Amino acid sequence: MTPLHKHPKTLLVVVAEAVLEKSLIRDAQRLGAQGWTLTEVRGANHEGVREGAWEADRTIELKLICEPKVADAIAEQVLTQYAAHYSVALYFAQVEVLRPERY
Amino acid sequence: MQHVDVVVFFFLLGVFARLVKSDLRLPEALYETLSIYLLLAIGLKGGIELSKQPLMALLPQVLACMALGFVIPLLLFPLLRALKLAGADAAALAAHYGSVSVVTFAVATAALQRQGIPYESHAPLWVAVMEAPGLVAGILLARWARNRSSANAGSTRPATAWGELAHDVLFGKSVLLLAGGLLIGAVAGEAGTAPIQAVFIDPFKGVLALFLLELGLVAGSRLAEVRRFGVAVLVVGLAVPPVLALAGAALGWALGLSTGGVAILATLAASASYIAAPTAMRVAVPEANAALSITAALGITFPFNIVIGIPMYIALAQRLVP
Numbered sequence: 001m002t003p004l005h006k007h008p009k010t011l012l013v014v015v016a017e018a019v020l021e022k023s024l025i026r027d028a029q030r031l032g033a034q035g036w037t038l039t040e041v042r043g044a045n046h047e048g049v050r051e052g053a054w055e056a057d058r059t060i061e062l063k064l065i066c067e068p069k070v071a072d073a074i075a076e077q078v079l080t081q082y083a084a085h086y087s088v089a090l091y092f093a094q095v096e097v098l099r100p101e102r103y
Numbered sequence: 104m105q106h107v108d109v110v111v112f113f114f115l116l117g118v119f120a121r122l123v124k125s126d127l128r129l130p131e132a133l134y135e136t137l138s139i140y141l142l143l144a145i146g147l148k149g150g151i152e153l154s155k156q157p158l159m160a161l162l163p164q165v166l167a168c169m170a171l172g173f174v175i176p177l178l179l180f181p182l183l184r185a186l187k188l189a190g191a192d193a194a195a196l197a198a199h200y201g202s203v204s205v206v207t208f209a210v211a212t213a214a215l216q217r218q219g220i221p222y223e224s225h226a227p228l229w230v231a232v233m234e235a236p237g238l239v240a241g242i243l244l245a246r247w248a249r250n251r252s253s254a255n256a257g258s259t260r261p262a263t264a265w266g267e268l269a270h271d272v273l274f275g276k277s278v279l280l281l282a283g284g285l286l287i288g289a290v291a292g293e294a295g296t297a298p299i300q301a302v303f304i305d306p307f308k309g310v311l312a313l314f315l316l317e318l319g320l321v322a323g324s325r326l327a328e329v330r331r332f333g334v335a336v337l338v339v340g341l342a343v344p345p346v347l348a349l350a351g352a353a354l355g356w357a358l359g360l361s362t363g364g365v366a367i368l369a370t371l372a373a374s375a376s377y378i379a380a381p382t383a384m385r386v387a388v389p390e391a392n393a394a395l396s397i398t399a400a401l402g403i404t405f406p407f408n409i410v411i412g413i414p415m416y417i418a419l420a421q422r423l424v425p
Contacts (some may be wrong), residue, residue: 019385040131048394052131053321056397079303086388
């Protein structure tokens, strides 16, 4: 079996209030993300617990795999546009993909 | 205990479960299902009644309800500012009270039915039109407060995206399902809806009880927050509803509504939105403290209204329209 050819990409994960879902996806696509994965999550930080018990208490985790530059641009946009007033967490990870043109 | 509606006990059970840190948690999908059911059922019930009357005759009522929803935040805003709330916080909180709580409405109608007090059966129409005006007023107040504060002069807040906001409110779950139910009920009428009455009309109160159990859990979790915001939020959450109820009752009386109708309009005026308003305010007034508004609306006002407020508003209506 021939070894799989892997390509490095950046995974950007944004955890945010669910109300930001539409804006975040719109910004990510505008800045060059080709796809996204989204899940509803629960959690807490120093600002308090978000249990997702009803509409106004939902939290999303948005995963974006893209070029490092695109990930940086999206992260910067999230920080400048939303971080001041919304509860947002961001982190990067280096990942490997098999079909780089898809990201 | 005779005068307490049975559904209220379910709410109290939810609060209790939360306070004793029970692991009780309704699945999110069930919460969603129950809320969709309640909105549709309330709409349908009102729609069936609508099919029996001339629509134009209801126009004055509808316009008056919308005006009430719009005026409430304008009246509350200076009061909240006097309590030393920041401009954005006062505007967002005022918007919560301008908008309405569908479940509070449902509990009020259940109480009226149980006591055999008739009310205008098209009342769900009032609920549907009262959701948005208060939100618009709140956003306008927040913008006004933002423009006035010179400290904000340097910041570049984008203009309110009214189009998107209108879309989210008008086509959001609650207005869409309420209005959709009203329309379906009005078009299909009594005979047309007969086959689905076994699902949408008869089990209504049981579903409401289950939904209130869940809301008890949620409200219970907000109670701990009350301490965080101090006395001001407690005063607002407890004192604002009865005052607004007086305004709602006065309007209902002026419109010549029945005893039950006056009680419902008082309840709607006193109720605070905890679904549409938090979301709309988060989008339009992000600088406002969301936890403050939710604690007042859901943690204090909602329990107050369903346990103490509604019986008071019904008694008030019986005095006004004996």
